[in-house]
Amino acid sequence: MDLLNLGIKSIFIENMIFAYFLGMCSFLAVSKKVSTAFGLGLAVVFVLGMTVPMNWLLNEFVLKEGALAWLGADFATIDLSFLRFIMFIAIIAAMVQLVEMTIEKYSPSLYGSLGIFLPLIAVNCAILGSSLFMAQRDYTIGEATVFGFGSGIGFFLAIVALAAIREKLKYSNVPDGLKGLGITMFITGLMGIAFMSFMGISI
């Protein structure tokens, strides 16, 4: 029940985009068409769902203070948490590379639609952000997995919704200076207000 709660929380209430502004770069850059937004969204869900639990293992058994206790009592006091950033980003970059190669080999059609976004994902703040949040909040492995997928789905929903709005926006008469990024900012703000209505829900 707690897990379900956490899942819903990470999708709607603590949406990566609207509550934490993470992953904004690709959110703004790749939301011009619904089909591409859909592809990027799926890739993010996938990578987040994989990397958060993986980084959890890394954090739990290597990086955390006292995490090396399984090596013997001498190692119990070692605190490697200063290596957290570099290790997390290494795992993410490696995972993205791996996913890219696997998809390229086994499903060229999926690669065609998803492949171009994969390099973009390595530098998507939402991915690293989720891992850092996971470490900071001391999640369990179950929570970490749910949180990873939940955040990914939250990002997916947000980017597809924005792309749909932007497609319709082509027919609107927007002032010159506001075209593109400017109006997108306002729309994102309004969507944020909508998402705020989920605030405080607990199941």
Added chain:
Amino acid sequence: MRQSNTYIIVFSLILTVVLGGLLSGVSQVLGPAQKKAVDLDTKKQILGAIPAEKAALQSMTPEQILARYSEVISSVVADYNGNLVTTNEKGEPIVAENVNIEKNYKKPVDQRVFPVFKYSENGEEAYIVPTFGAGLWDAIWGYVAIAPDLETIIGVSFDHKGETPGLGARITTDEVQARYQGKEMYDAQGEFVSIEMVKGENHSDSELGANKVDGMAGATLTANGVNSMLKNYLGYYQSYFDKNVRNANAMTLNNN
């Protein structure tokens, strides 16, 4: 040559060693300063629960704060049943200031340890106890200073990780924390009721009474978090107070 596998592997290895070495070096060098910063931060928060001390903290240097702390605070650690403990399960000594309340919070309640900080300055005394709980978004925590009658709150200091700025985050302001001063955690019948922050703002004192404080408009969920945090932790400390303060007082009375 630049693209050969051997070159890539050697390059990555060298890079890893250089960067890893650099980082561990820096972390070794800065380690003591970081420990000091954490220590100072904890002590500042503990002292901050006493309103008179909090006002003075602003203009003090870190050294003065540490000196002041060791001058007026002494600390003990109790277990869930209120018995004093000095060592952890591994037999290492426990220092109250180093007890990580957040890590403790994850354990089942009867396995946690409960630090108590005794404040004494010019005959004025207080028991300062740490509290920890969940707010609307993330963790909230604080220190509560209790008068020697074990009923009246002298002051509180709260902090939070991610409450909404301007709404729930107001628990860190002096304005909100001052509302707790002088409130009591026992009702007229002598039952433990903790202190409750009510919904909505601008209640009159007569409306609130001794066990309730005025709420924060628009931040009822954070207030609920604060309420359950106080109720839990002030409750946990009752067994410590029963065994070590009330009993001890009773004994001295008998001796007289």
Added chain:
Amino acid sequence: MSTETLEAPVVKEKEALLSKRRKKFVTDPLNDDNPVTVQVLGICSALAVTTQMKPTLVMAISVTLVLMFSNLIISLMRNAIPTRVRIIVQLAVVATLVTLVNEVLKAYAYDMYKELSVFIGLIITNCIVMGRLEAFALGNKPYDSMLDGLGSGLGYSWIILAVAFFREIWGSGNVFGYPVFEAIGIENFPTNGLMVSPVGAFVVLGFIIWVQRTKTGYVEH
């Protein structure tokens, strides 16, 4: 122009320390080619930390430093980095620099460290940093790259400071934590809760982009 002649090089063939070409590296990203409002990079942190000016300033300084030095280091190594693993090499260098910033903050500015929490770590994935490394540092000399990093850093800094200024003054009536409205005698300034919430950030940045693009005449199609 005057700086150019003042800083005239001793050796004739060598380019001036701050030649016109080099000055452009610093000044271009401030306005015409601003990383945030024109190139749409680094928005995440531009919005997340800007509820108050003080953490924003710390963030701006951190990002500028990381940008300068990662540009410098990558530029120094540009002929040695194997192309196939260049992204991960860049990430490793940036992550190291960010960890340094993080550790220093933790040791000497613990309050800021607590306030910024994960957002310092997220400088690693700030697209401005990776963008500049890919687009500039991999193909240019170290000193030029450093100037380019400084320029982009400053361009980023003034935008986030501007956003933070409006959010703090409307959201909590302060500037750098100093209650300006009380100081000039306006008690009970009606603060707007929307400004401190994420929504305020989007709206303020939207307006800044609008004003700036109207001035520069840049239109996105």
